[in-house]
Amino acid sequence: MERRLVFSLASGSYGLRLEAISGVAELSSFRPVPGAPRGVLGLTEWGGRPLTVLDLPGLIDEQPGKGDPSLVRLAAPFDHLALYVPASLRVEEAPPGGTLLEPTELVEAVATGRTRVPAP
Amino acid sequence: MQKKLAAWFLTVAMLYTIVGVAVPRLQADPFWSTVLIVSSDVVIGLGAAWLVSHVLTRRLRDLAASATVISRGDLTRPVVQSEARDEAAELARSFATMVESLLNVVVEVRSTSSRIHESALALSATSEEMNAATEEIAAAAQAIALGAERQAEQVSETSAITRDLTRSVEDVASSAREVHGAAREATQRAAAGAEDARRAADGIGALADTIASAAAAVEGFRLKSEEIGKIVAFIRSLSQQTHLLAINAAIESARAGEEARGFGVVAEEVRRIADDVSGFAQQISSLSDEIHQGSNEVAAGIRRSVGAADAARDLVERASGSFEGILSSIRGTETRSAEISRLTETQRGAAEHVARSLEQISRIAEQNATGTEETSSATVEQTASMQEMAASVHALARTSDHLKELISLFKVG
Numbered sequence: 001m002e003r004r005l006v007f008s009l010a011s012g013s014y015g016l017r018l019e020a021i022s023g024v025a026e027l028s029s030f031r032p033v034p035g036a037p038r039g040v041l042g043l044t045e046w047g048g049r050p051l052t053v054l055d056l057p058g059l060i061d062e063q064p065g066k067g068d069p070s071l072v073r074l075a076a077p078f079d080h081l082a083l084y085v086p087a088s089l090r091v092e093e094a095p096p097g098g099t100l101l102e103p104t105e106l107v108e109a110v111a112t113g114r115t116r117v118p119a120p
Numbered sequence: 121m122q123k124k125l126a127a128w129f130l131t132v133a134m135l136y137t138i139v140g141v142a143v144p145r146l147q148a149d150p151f152w153s154t155v156l157i158v159s160s161d162v163v164i165g166l167g168a169a170w171l172v173s174h175v176l177t178r179r180l181r182d183l184a185a186s187a188t189v190i191s192r193g194d195l196t197r198p199v200v201q202s203e204a205r206d207e208a209a210e211l212a213r214s215f216a217t218m219v220e221s222l223l224n225v226v227v228e229v230r231s232t233s234s235r236i237h238e239s240a241l242a243l244s245a246t247s248e249e250m251n252a253a254t255e256e257i258a259a260a261a262q263a264i265a266l267g268a269e270r271q272a273e274q275v276s277e278t279s280a281i282t283r284d285l286t287r288s289v290e291d292v293a294s295s296a297r298e299v300h301g302a303a304r305e306a307t308q309r310a311a312a313g314a315e316d317a318r319r320a321a322d323g324i325g326a327l328a329d330t331i332a333s334a335a336a337a338v339e340g341f342r343l344k345s346e347e348i349g350k351i352v353a354f355i356r357s358l359s360q361q362t363h364l365l366a367i368n369a370a371i372e373s374a375r376a377g378e379e380a381r382g383f384g385v386v387a388e389e390v391r392r393i394a395d396d397v398s399g400f401a402q403q404i405s406s407l408s409d410e411i412h413q414g415s416n417e418v419a420a421g422i423r424r425s426v427g428a429a430d431a432a433r434d435l436v437e438r439a440s441g442s443f444e445g446i447l448s449s450i451r452g453t454e455t456r457s458a459e460i461s462r463l464t465e466t467q468r469g470a471a472e473h474v475a476r477s478l479e480q481i482s483r484i485a486e487q488n489a490t491g492t493e494e495t496s497s498a499t500v501e502q503t504a505s506m507q508e509m510a511a512s513v514h515a516l517a518r519t520s521d522h523l524k525e526l527i528s529l530f531k532v533g
Binding site for chain 1 (some may be wrong): 360364367370371395
């Protein structure tokens, strides 16, 4: 069964396939970038490499959940991006009813500037 | 004179006897004897009478003539005197002496009359002056009487006012005594209050010290709670890091595929343990937060209590200071009220003395007014008397003039 990185935001549970993730870390500081598109919080450093931090709740029109916020680094080809997830993370088998998030949809939302409301 | 008369009477008696003896012998007829006797007796008697009267009245006539001259006022005519030693001569000599004395008296009277007249005139002038002066005195006495009466009225009014003042002073003295008593009582209460304030300040100070000690202890608890919080936070951070590490392990396990499945299981167990640790750390953190919050609240409460105790101590100390100031003021007030009470008592005594003095003055003034009235009345009477005296003096002067006129009738040289 597929295992996902699951987290709960204000309106529901969401998940990312572990294969789409390269790693998770505590949210350290990030530097805002003036003129950045909507959904881009700024830049951070991960293992000596700069990463673009995306506002996941903002991209999917959600509100933060409970728990310490974390950074979720996406896997290639989006390994230059990291998602800001303000919720507790856990690894579970794919829950029935959870909303699966695809990195491509999130990147498209950033590119188009429109909030991507994924289908449940 | 008696001897001569006696001799004449003896002679007449002898003649009567001789006739009475001789005629009957010479005339036998009784009728004619009687007629002869009677006729002889008559003749003898008349003759004797004429001789006696002639002898006696001659000097008396001289004296009468002198008296007539004297009656006309001429006292310069000498009185005919005789060297005889009978009563008539004696009478003439006495009459001459009398005339001489009368002359002297008239002269003296004239002189005295003149002096009296002059004195009467002077006395009249003096009496008129005295009358005028007496009238002035009467007017002045009347004015004095009126003034004395008004003075008596004013003194009476002043005495009444002084009596009212004395009563007011007595009331003030009574009030001063009451104030003094109240000040003394207030002093005692203020002293007791100051003592209570001092004890309260001491107690609050001790309470503040105790609270400060408790605050220090609570502060220690709060610091320890903060340390616990820091440790819990560290544990939570470790747990979070472990959790994330386990997730990363699961991610790597998923990448590694089936061969890394066991690693994924271990990672999952690690993650679960980390979650449990995180849960416990969260509980500890919650408890620590509650303790910290409670400690903060207690510390805040203690600080408020300390602040309140300090404020209360300050208030009590200020109150104690105020009490001391009040006590000092009340003691000063008590001293001043005692002084006021003493002074009012002195004033009351002085007012009473003044009242009694005024009453005495009032009585004296009334007596003076009465005496002045009497003096005025006496002066009026004196004036009347003076007027009467002036009238009498005028009458005396007129009498003296009349006397002079009368005396002037006498010719004295």
